[in-house]
Amino acid sequence: MDFTEEQLERYSRHIILKDIGVEGQQKIVRGKVLIIGTGGLGAPAALYLAAAGVGTIGLVDGDVVELSNLQRQVIHFTPDVGRPKVLSAKEKIEKINPDVRVLAFHQRATADNILGLIKDFDFIVDGTDNFPAKFLINDACVMGKKPFSHGGILRFDGQTMTYVPGSACYRCIFDSPPPKGAVPSCSQAGILGAVAGMLGTIQAAEAVKFLTGCGELLTNKLLIFNALTMNFRQARVHRAPQCPVCGESPTITTLVDAEQPVCDLKRPPG
Amino acid sequence: MQIQYRLPDNLDQEINELEGLIAKCKQGEMSPAELKLHRVPFGVYEQRKSDTYMVRVRCAAGCITPEQLIKIAELATRYGSDKIHLTTRQEIQIHYVTLDNLIPVMRGLKETGLASRGGGGNTVRNIMSQEDAGISLDEAFDTTPYALALTSRLIAESDSWTLPRKFKIAFSGSSEDRGYATIADVGFITRIKDGQKGFKVYVAGGLGAKSDAGHFLLDFIEDDQVYAVTTAVKRIFWKYGNRKNKHAARLRFLWNTLGPEEFQKRFDEEYQAVKTQNLPPLTIEAIDNSGRSPVLREGKIEDQNDFELWEKRFVQPQKQKGIFSIIVPVHLGYLDNAQAVRLGQFLRPFGENVLRMSKDQNFLIRNIPETYLGNVYLFLKDTLDHFNRPLFIDKMISCAGASTCQLGICLSRPAANAVIKALSRYEIPAKALDTLSDIRINISGCPNACGQHPIAHLGFFGKVARKGDKVYPAYNVVAGAVVRDGETKLNEKLGEISARDIPAFIQEALKRYLSKSSEHKNFEAYLEREGKEDLRKLCAQYKEIPSFEEDKNTYFDWDSDKLFSVADRGKGECSAGLFDLIDMDLKMIEETRKKLDAGEAPEKKPEHLRTIVYYAARALLITRGCEPKTEKELHENFTTHFIHTGLVAGRFQPLLEMARERNDASLCARAQDVLALADRVKLLYEIMDNAFQFKINECAALPTAGVPQHPGAFPSREITTSPPSLPKIVKDFRGVTCPMNFVKTKMALAKLQPRELLEIWLDDGQPIENVPGSVREEGHAILEQKKINDYWAVVIEKK
Known part of the structure; x- marks a missing residue:
């Protein structure tokens, strides 16, 4: 496959990199990445993956853009308030890089549809904002043998890990979602917008690394950082033999939707 | 016998x-x-x-x-x-x-009962004893029988021929250490304790490129333990000595590696083991030094004054009453065969035990009854060219030097001859010279100390020096050594002078001492108290040498009609002389760099950068046998030997031209690269071995060890000089700016199979400065890089 002059120029700073080069860029261009959640994490991830030239980007989100999103969800602009997030994002991606094919799914990822959604993608980015969705994505990716990047943010903290079939999965570390109300959601606790950008960008980098095969993924490692201290650390994690989804005798064999805690600000009380 | x-x-x-x-x-x-x-x-x-x-x-x-x-x-x-x-x-x-x-x-x-076995190599070498052993007034007892018996025993043992390096043993009869026991691998100095003959023992001394005085090992061993002690040390050496690196193989390196305690411990173990073997002690037979009185033809001494002067200079009484020893001066150790035969014939009637060789390369006749001194005088007068000069002149030592030695740098023997010639003009009166006969002046042609410069009172060892573009023969000046039981120390470097100035320097140094000699016990004491300072100042006076145009003599070594050159030297230990030169160039770089860093006089920046480029290009060329005469030649040589061989990245090449063409703006723009070039040269020097080879693997591994990394500065692998075939594809990237030219190069390379060739054309300037280095960084090889009119053709072999 040959790059056009324009593509050569567009991707030149990737091609120059010894670890990516022509071959790596070709892999990126052929790559397909699904981003579930087009919010704080999905927005920067989608922007970078689009700029990098990922051939197909899938977007899954059932929400519309709200004014409070704009503080961190940088792919959406003020005029987009009220529009479905996936459409707003698709438009930006195509402006950044017309080479990218964008598949927009204006729906929530659920137990019913998720296996179908992830089926045709090489890599999944978890950009969701709640525990049930994160566990759902994990379980679906383990069952569907799809690599994915987990990401979670709260206040000034971020955490991320990468799963590839065979490595420790999210449930190996966190057995099941915390009880409702035990962990505050973003809307209750707040989030520094840049933290979302930092983590989403890390996830994008993991996706590109996965596609090109360069470097070392965050598999069996949980990266945790705090933006107040700017301490980054990696915790080594291990695959749990008793893991309910990827362990020796799994107890979760079908996908179910756990109760979705609602984001307080989004839905008026009552 | x-x-x-x-x-x-x-x-x-x-x-x-x-x-x-x-x-x-x-x-x-x-x-x-x-x-x-x-x-x-x-x-x-x-x-x-x-x-x-x-x-x-x-x-x-x-x-x-x-x-x-x-x-x-x-x-x-x-x-x-x-x-x-x-x-x-x-x-x-x-x-x-x-x-x-x-x-x-x-x-x-x-x-005739002699052998050259063990005269060289990693063997037990000739065992020394002070030449006046058995006859000297101050000795405890005669060491000669011990040296002989130990020799007989050791040379019969096969492990004496397979040591890690040479092994030197010496005996002295008194604390004056005239046998040099305190600078030997094993040294014995006689002692008497409670009426028992015995020895004090020193070990692990020796002269060489890295000289060391011997270390005290044992305060007293009974004389029947000489063989056991020697064997114990020999076994330690045999077992633990460094056989891999002959430049760090002598026993003194083992001493330094193990440290005194560990060495002592291993010695004690080995010594105990030897003792339990109950090896027979050496058979010591006393040697008769009584002297014979043969019938000789009578002669007549015509000049009684000359005879007395000769007596004063060369004749010493022995401890045997009425018997004398006589020094026979041998000009720098060289004696005509005919003269040697005559000396042997003359001495034959006096018996077998009548001659020794001294460590200052003269003969010592012994066991001559007083009545025969006249005969000896007449014989020597008749036989030798210079038999009655002040002893000082013939005590001077020089090694063979570059005239015959493969390792030599300077022609030390001709230099010594020049000194002798100058002294023989008696600008310093003979009478004054006669007061100097205890002074050791030793000259080595290179740092290897065959001329024993480290133990000289005033010593010189050859080096290569440089003025402008020209090299000239020079000597480091060292002084202040002491060789004596318990006091032995090597001398220190005081300065350097050109080979041409040696005779004048020595005479000047002696004059200074003579003017103050009444204030000092001897030359050694003078050096200790003020002489070294005097000599330092004197070196400074000789610092300036004429330029080649002013006086070419300085650029020729003594007795040589060829312009001094080191191009044909190198391999072997004396490469140490070349290291001096390289060190000087690197020092220049460092100093210039400091000026740059200081940031004073910014208008001088281009000049400083040019200086760095100059010395960086020149420093290592000498190891490739190059002595470029012009800057252009210098740059060509550097390109051939370092850039084309991949030792230095091609991107540095344009710097040479910028410096040469005084293209100051470009050079300043690439100041970082100039420093990177200097770093690269320094790195190469650090990893260069004694055979001037560069260990490329180490080189690739080095950047992480604190050396600043400059992309393209490190060759990724050795390159072949002749391309296996013609490039399959030629790409014209002229007019393509950085980094797109590199991107396109990568694109073109991606379509090739490993080992296939690609030729690219690049513009001068940034493209040629950057692209080949980046390509090499990726592991591909640059096979060729040549300038065609205003652009460059670069042949790449895909990895």
Whole structure:
């Protein structure tokens, strides 16, 4: 496959990199990445993956853009308030890089549809904002043998890990979602917008690394950082033999939707 | 025979074996290098003149009989040159023997009870003893029998020939250490304790490129323990010595590696083990030094004053009453064969025990009754060219130097000759010179100390120096050594002077001392108190040398009609002389860099950068045998030897031209690269081994070890110089700017199979400065890089 002059120029700073080069860029261009959640994490991830030239980007989100999103969800602009997030994002991606094919799914990822959604993608980015969705994505990716990047943010903290079939999965570390109300959601606790950008960008980098095969993924490692201290650390994690989804005798064999805690600000009380 | 060591029983067999090997070598069945492994331990060294060899004859304790001297001189006449040579280790050398004649020489030596076995290589070398042992007034007892008996025992042991490096043993009869026991691998100094004869023992001393005084090992051993102690040290050396690196193999390196405690511990273990073996002690037979009174033809002394002066200069009373010893000055250790034969014939009537060789390369006649001194005087007057000069002149030592030695840098012997010539003009009156006979002036042609400069009162060792683009022969000046039991120390460097200035310098130094000699006990005391400072100042006075245009003499070594050059030297230990030069260039770089960093006088920045480029390009060229005359030649040589070989990245090449063309703006723009180039050269120097090879693997690994990393500065692998085939694809990237030219290069490379070739055309300037380096960084090889008009053609081999 040959790059056009324009593509050569567009991707030149990737091609120059010894670890990516022509071959790596070709892999990126052929790559397909699904981003579930087009919010704080999905927005920067989608922007970078689009700029990098990922051939197909899938977007899954059932929400519309709200004014409070704009503080961190940088792919959406003020005029987009009220529009479905996936459409707003698709438009930006195509402006950044017309080479990218964008598949927009204006729906929530659920137990019913998720296996179908992830089926045709090489890599999944978890950009969701709640525990049930994160566990759902994990379980679906383990069952569907799809690599994915987990990401979670709260206040000034971020955490991320990468799963590839065979490595420790999210449930190996966190057995099941915390009880409702035990962990505050973003809307209750707040989030520094840049933290979302930092983590989403890390996830994008993991996706590109996965596609090109360069470097070392965050598999069996949980990266945790705090933006107040700017301490980054990696915790080594291990695959749990008793893991309910990827362990020796799994107890979760079908996908179910756990109760979705609602984001307080989004839905008026009552 | 009283003063002879016992030849090993298998000597005949060993000589026969060597004969077989030489025959094999001549028939081409064995390489000269392989033969070398066998001939060197036989005391046979190749000389500078091709296919000529030097044979070094073992003379334990410096003993030689008149008969043996005659025989050696005859062998030299028949198979070697017209002179024999006395060494600083009390041996005799026969020079210029051809390969065919080596075996006849060895068989001839054997007939007279001598052998060259162990004259070289990693063996037990000649065992020394002070030349006046057995006759001196201050000794506790005669050490000669010990040196002889120890020799007989050790040379019969096969492990004496397979040591990690040479092994030198010496005996002294008193704390004056005239046998140099305190600078030997094993040194014995006589002592009497409660009426028991014995020795104090020093170990692990020695002279060489890295000299060291011996270390105290044992305060007292009974005299029957000499063999056991020697064997224990020898076994430690044999077991633990460094056989890998011959430059760090001598016992002193083992001492330094192990440390005093561990060395002592291992010695004690080995010594105990030797003791339990109950090896028989050495058989010590006292040597008769009484002197004979033969019937000689009478002579008549015409100049009584001259005779008395001679007596004063050369004649010493022995401890044996009425018996005398006489120094026979031998001009820098070289004696005509005919003179040697005559000396042997003259001495024959006085018996066998009548002659020793001294460590200052002279003869010492002994056991002459007083009534015969006149005969000796007349004989010497009749036989020698200079028999009655101030002793000072003939005590001077010089090594063979670059005239015959493969390792030499400077022509030390001609330099010493020049000094002698100058002194013989008696600008300093002979009478004054006569007061200086305790002074040791030693000259080595290189840092290897064969001329014993580290223990000289005033010493010199050869080096290469440089003024402008020209190299000239020079000497480091060292002084202040002491050799004495408990006080031995090596001298220190005071400065350097050109070879040309040596005679003037020495005379000037002596004059200064003479003007103050009344205030000091001797020269040694003078040096200690103020002499070193005087000499330092004197060195400074000789610092300036004329430019080549002003006076070419400085650029020629003594007695040489060829402009001084080091291009044909190198391999071998004396490369240390070249390291001096490289160090100087690197120092210049450092100093210039400091000026740059200081940021003073910004208008001087281009000049500083040019200076750095100049020295960086020049520093290592000398190791490639290049002495470029012009800057252009310098740059061409650098390109050939360092850039084209991949040792230095191609992106640095344009810097040379920028500096040469005074393209200051471009050079300043690439100031970082100039520094990177300097770093690269420094790095190469650090990883260069003694054979001037660069360990590329280490080189690739080094950047992480604190050396600043500059992309493209490190060759990713060795490159072949001739492309295996023509480039399959040629891409014209002229007009393509950075980094797109590199991107396109990568694109083109992506379509090739490994080992296929790609030729790209790049613009001058940034493209050629950057792209090849980046390509090399990716692991591909740059096979060729040449300028065509205003652009560059670069041939790349895909990895």
